[in-house]
Amino acid sequence: MLMLAQTPLEDSVAQFAADVRAGLEKPKQKELPSKYLYDAVGSALFEVIGLLPEYGLTRAGSRILRHHAEQIVRPLRTPVLVAELGSGSAKNTRWILEALGRRQLTTYHPIDISGAALVQAERELDRLDSVSIVGFEREYLDGLREVAARRAAGQGLLVLFLGGTIGNFDRPAADQFLRQVRELLLPGDHLLLSTDLEKPEKDLLVAYDDPAGVTAAFNLNLLARINRELGADFDLDRFEHVVCYDRAERRIEMHLCSTVRQSVRISRADLGVTFQAGETIWTESSHKYAAQEIPRIAARTGYRCLSQWYDREWPFAQNLLLAE
Numbered sequence: 301m302l303m304l305a306q307t308p309l310e311d312s313v314a315q316f317a318a319d320v321r322a323g324l325e326k327p328k329q330k331e332l333p334s335k336y337l338y339d340a341v342g343s344a345l346f347e348v349i350g351l352l353p354e355y356g357l358t359r360a361g362s363r364i365l366r367h368h369a370e371q372i373v374r375p376l377r378t379p380v381l382v383a384e385l386g387s388g389s390a391k392n393t394r395w396i397l398e399a400l401g402r403r404q405l406t407t408y409h410p411i412d413i414s415g416a417a418l419v420q421a422e423r424e425l426d427r428l429d430s431v432s433i434v435g436f437e438r439e440y441l442d443g444l445r446e447v448a449a450r451r452a453a454g455q456g457l458l459v460l461f462l463g464g465t466i467g468n469f470d471r472p473a474a475d476q477f478l479r480q481v482r483e484l485l486l487p488g489d490h491l492l493l494s495t496d497l498e499k500p501e502k503d504l505l506v507a508y509d510d511p512a513g514v515t516a517a518f519n520l521n522l523l524a525r526i527n528r529e530l531g532a533d534f535d536l537d538r539f540e541h542v543v544c545y546d547r548a549e550r551r552i553e554m555h556l557c558s559t560v561r562q563s564v565r566i567s568r569a570d571l572g573v574t575f576q577a578g579e580t581i582w583t584e585s586s587h588k589y590a591a592q593e594i595p596r597i598a599a600r601t602g603y604r605c606l607s608q609w610y611d612r613e614w615p616f617a618q619n620l621l622l623a624e
């Protein structure tokens with residue numbers, strides 16, 4: 301049964317407006333935080349992205365968990381509480397929860413900023429009898445703080461950060477985020493961290509700019525969302541989904557490119573913005589890793605990398621980290 305532990309934050313529209321204003325007022329590169337891609341429409345479009353033949357990432361993560369779940373949960377002490385950062389529909393989490401459920405009754409706390417995604421997660425995991433679900437409609441660290449406050453004495457914590465979402469942070473911010481997570485853990489807790497690995501540029505470009513245009517719709521929905529929630533007048537026909545690979549930073553970037561010179565009014569942010577023809581809004585980065593980097597990152601952020609599992613078809617790794 302899904303219980304939402306908390307009602308949505310009341311000031312979320314005001315926060316959205318403030319973040320949109322700050323991002324679009326940047327003097328050089330306009331930006332929007334990628335977390336806002338995930339409203340109900342965006343979360344549903346991301347589910348479709350996971351089915352695209354060009355986007356192998358979600359299936360690779362799922363294959364590893366399906367084949368190795370027993371081995372992954374073996375070092376965890378019982379009883380264990382499970383928290384997932386950015387659970388989305390929690391499709392891939394099933395394998396881990398099933399493996400844990402065979403050992404013990406398990407409480408699972410999906411944490412997501414999309415309430416719609418939490419409802420999906422409940423549906424997805426409906427038939428797992430030995431798992432109870434309490435979701436948090438929260439940002440990662442706020443949600444994790446609430447989970448940590450609920451743990452009983454002697455209960456271990458397993459944090460899941462799946463799907464390669466760590467890649468949305470640039471490298472220094474990823475380190476900082478892992479440290480912030482570590483501060484909420486106790487020695488002996490675990491973090492299962494997924495990382496998408498480096499692969500040929502052409503494979504990445506088509507994974508993030510698929511021929512059916514699903515990723516383009518996912519990206520453009522951010523402007524549609526601003527129209528809906530902040531009373532803006534973005535004309536979606538005058539923006540184009542663009543992706544590029546930055547070799548130095550080893551990341552895919554998604555942008556929305558204004559095809560003409562134009563002005564847009566965002567009434568609930570009390571903001572007018574002018575775009576030059578060809579000017580872009582940077583909406584997401586997805587950093588790619590080398591497998592050997594992960595133990596080093598773990599070591600400098602307060603963990604030890606116990607094991608790594610790889611997918612052969614789509615370079616991707618699941619990394620089990622022990623909080624030290």
Ligand code: AVJ
Nearest residue numbers: 349463464465468508515586
């Ligand atoms: C959910 C953040 C892992 O970066 O690959 C998919 C999001 N963006 N296609 C990724 C995404 C465009 C995805 N993550």
